[in-house]
Amino acid sequence: MNASLHPGEDIAPIPGDLVESLRDFGYTLPSALADLVDNSLTAKATEIEAYLEADGPDSYVAVVDNGRGMDQKTLVEAMRMGTKGPLAARSDNDLGRFGLGMKTASLSQGTRLTVITKASDRPTLVRRWDVGHIRKSAKWELLTDPTAIAAPFVDKIDGMCSGTAVIVEDLDRATYLKVAASEVKQHFGRSLDSVRRHLAMVFHRFIEDGVTICLGSTALPAWDPFLKKQSTKLATEHFALLGKTIDIVPYVLPHHSHLTDEQHDDAAGPNGWNAHQGFYLYRCRRLILPGSWLNLHLRKEEHFKLARIQVDLPNSMDAEWHLNVTKSQVAAPAALRDDFARVARNVRSQAAAVYRIRGERHAPSNAPPHRFVWKREESRGAVRYRIDRTHPVVQALLHGGCEHAGLLGEMLELIERTVPIATMLQDPVKSLEGAALESDEKAAEQFVDMMLHAERFLISAGKTPADARQIVMNAEPFVHFREVLSDMLNKI
Ligand SMILES: Nc1ncnc2c1ncn2[C@@H]1O[C@H](COP(=O)(O)OP(=O)(O)OP(=O)(O)O)[C@@H](O)[C@H]1O
Ligand SMILES: [Mg+2]
Structure with a gap:
């Protein structure tokens, strides 16, 4: 049967449902802003400003650029959910691919997206998506009036030769607004910081080439991952x-x-x-x-x-x-x-x-030797493996005031005397778990508490926090995770 002669039903997507799904492509605030900056760079902008405002219902996110802007036809087409698709040919410097980013990135953060744009010698234009309006009207109907929050940006774009402002408001996804009022500032600060780091990283080559990307009034320095001068x-x-x-x-x-x-x-x-x-x-x-x-x-x-x-x-x-x-x-x-x-x-x-x-x-000459969990003792031809009682974690357990310290000491001896050496020797080395520790973040997580416990013990025994950290960091297994653990502890 030829399907084209017997077409099935023509079913358009339900606007209110589809638009909600389009909001969940997996953007974070930094990656959403980066997608908007992509558009600015494709439009040959040399100055790009990102704004983040945390002020209750008046909060917004915006990206303003001095790129070539859009005429009315281009703007209206640009607002389409799925304009120039992935199969369309693109110029060599086009950072886009899917014809979606401006909409999906913006709406991943809030429910209202206003685009204000001006191509050179053309009037300033405004188009707006409002998820609430799409749901209520069940239509893909653009709005043309700027919101109160977007209004000042109309003046800003008006005063430029050409450029575009993308403003997102009603930030229902902003995690920094979903905390107690007293904590907004702190969480917002962290979000700002991650945006700053992300943009400085993702666009470092553009910044190195002279493009200015500002967060608020601060120009972001390029982050060079390769330390080219020293590597x-x-x-x-x-x-x-x-x-x-x-x-x-x-x-x-x-x-x-x-x-x-x-x-x-x-x-x-x-x-x-x-x-x-x-x-x-x-x-x-x-x-x-x-x-x-x-x-x-x-x-x-x-x-x-x-x-x-x-x-x-x-x-x-x-x-x-x-x-x-x-x-x-x-x-x-x-x-x-x-x-x-x-x-x-x-x-x-x-x-x-x-x-x-x-x-x-x-390595500093005064660095203490690494401590291993097990140590090998040889006496008159007999070899014995013992758990090192000077290992900081073992010390913390045996001498940190634990009421079961005595029992623990006896247990360690029991373990030492019952290691199933003969059985282990018969197993192929490869199949034995624990022989090699993987130094990834996930594996390191399980050691953080243990490490902090040992550190606290050493500090209570008179070591400075810095010395305690160094002693513990040089001990097995922490030494294998030194970098990951330092990163984690710095975040605590
Ligand atoms: N800042 C801007 N300046 C000028 N034109 C823009 C700007 N932002 C978007 N546009 C226009 O809107 C169109 C749609 O942008 P959108 O980000 O939705 O898709 P895209 O960039 O083509 O692909 P992708 O989904 O991969 O980002 C762009 O192709 C461009 O024509
Ligand atoms: Mg894009």
Whole structure:
């Protein structure tokens, strides 16, 4: 049967329901703002201002740019939910792909989106989506009047040669507004900070090229993930896909001892050193992925944290890289996985060498020796494994005032005497759990309480907090998670 001769029902989406679904593509406040900044950059803006206002029902988020603006036809088309789709050809510098971002990013934060725009020598225009109106009218009907919050931006755009302002209000998703009034300031401050870090990271190459991106009145400095002036740049590689070239520039960043503490903290990035290792995927110079081993089955490990690899992609292979609407995810195409894995392994091993060698050479001479949980004792040819009673966690348990300390001591001896060595020796080493600790964040989490407990004990026994931290950090297992744990403890 030929389906075209017997068409089924023509069913348009229900506006009120679909618009609510479009609000949940998985944006965060920083990624939503970045999507709006993408549009500004595509419109050739050189000055972009992001505004965040936390003032109860008058709260809003806005992005204003001095780009080329839009005439009426372009504006109305731009407001369409799903304008120029993913299959449409795009110019080389177009940061868009789905024809959705302006709407989905904005409405992920609030229910009212006003766009005010002016193309050069054209009048200032206003169009607005109001989710409440869409639901009530059950129509995709644009509004044309600016809200009270958006009105001042009409004057602002009017006074420019060309430009666009996108204002989002009724911020029903803003977590910083959903806390006790007394805590809004603190939570808002954190949100501002994450927006600042995200934009400075994602758009660092545009900022380096002279584009000004301001948060409020403050221009954001570029965050260079590669510390180019101090890092070792490895040989550049080029791979071809779909007749276009992908450039890869691997860097091994300098060891901590070659940086000031301030440089080291700054280079850590918004999510910390461990999280920011791996490939940095740029699409038309805009950072999509700030450190990932992609889908290569390689883990993030503390000793690979100095490996950061710049990858430049054009916007013509989005489907192959599985780019998502929020521009925050990609996966390496099957045809390139082996090449990427080879690059990754090479850079990882060089980064690990710098991490270890420099680490040893520059370790402070007064650093206490690492403490292991188990120690080997040999006496007259007999070998015995014992739990080290000087390990800070063991000390805290045995001498920290626990009423069961005596029983605990006896239990440790019992464990030592009953380790099933003979059985263990018969098991293949690979199948034994616990032989190698994975130094990822999830594994580290389980040690935070234990570490703090040991620290508190050492402080109560007269150590300074700094010494206590150092002693505990140098002990097994914490030493394997040093960076991740430091990041976590700094956030507590
Ligand atoms: N700040 C702006 N200045 C000028 N034109 C803009 C601006 N923001 C949006 N537009 C216009 O609106 C259109 C739709 O933008 P939208 O972000 O919804 O989709 P897109 O950028 O094409 O794709 P994507 O969904 O990947 O972001 C753009 O193609 C552009 O023509
Ligand atoms: Mg866009």
